[in-house]
Amino acid sequence: MKYVENCKQRHHDLMMARTTSSTTTSLCSKIHRAQEQHRTTLEKWGPLHSIDEEVNEGQSNWLKEGHLVIPPDEALRHEILQVLHDAPTAGHPSRDETFTQVSQSYWWLGMCTWVVDYVVGCAVCQQNKNITHRVSPASRVEDYK
Numbered sequence: 001m002k003y004v005e006n007c008k009q010r011h012h013d014l015m016m017a018r019t020t021s022s023t024t025t026s027l028c029s030k031i032h033r034a035q036e037q038h039r040t041t042l043e044k045w046g047p048l049h050s051i052d053e054e055v056n057e058g059q060s061n062w063l064k065e066g067h068l069v070i071p072p073d074e075a076l077r078h079e080i081l082q083v084l085h086d087a088p089t090a091g092h093p094s095r096d097e098t099f100t101q102v103s104q105s106y107w108w109l110g111m112c113t114w115v116v117d118y119v120v121g122c123a124v125c126q127q128n129k130n131i132t133h134r135v136s137p138a139s140r141v142e143d144y145k
Contacts, residue, residue: 030079085098
């Protein structure tokens with residue numbers, strides 16, 4: 001139970017407005033299970049990426065500079081992005097804002113690219129995206145031929 005309390009504290013500011021307590025607890029439990037399942041990988045990452053294992057009352061957490069380390073588990077990463085990007089209370093923030101929010105609590109290898117790819121592939125974001133580049137008159141004419 002101590003792990004869940006520590007995890008809730010780490011997520012409190014970021015997730016308070018976005019999720020229920022049960023969602024936070026569930027996500028924390030999934031992160032802990034994934035860290036246990038990928039212990040060998042995290043041990044290899046340790047010296048390469050300055051990752052440390054922190055043990056509290058027999059419960060371990062893998063951290064990088066205070067951020068929970070997410071092992072190579074695509075489903076878990078997807079769930080984190082669903083909470084921080086797709087949830088109705090998240091409001092589909094921009095690529096940069098989504099990365100900022102994810103990086104406040106989590107770290108994983110290749111996280112920036114993963115988050116960018118996720119947001120670029122978000123159908124809701126693409127549907128509602130503002131066109132920020134000027135369309136040339138020639139291309140508009142080509143559309144009507």
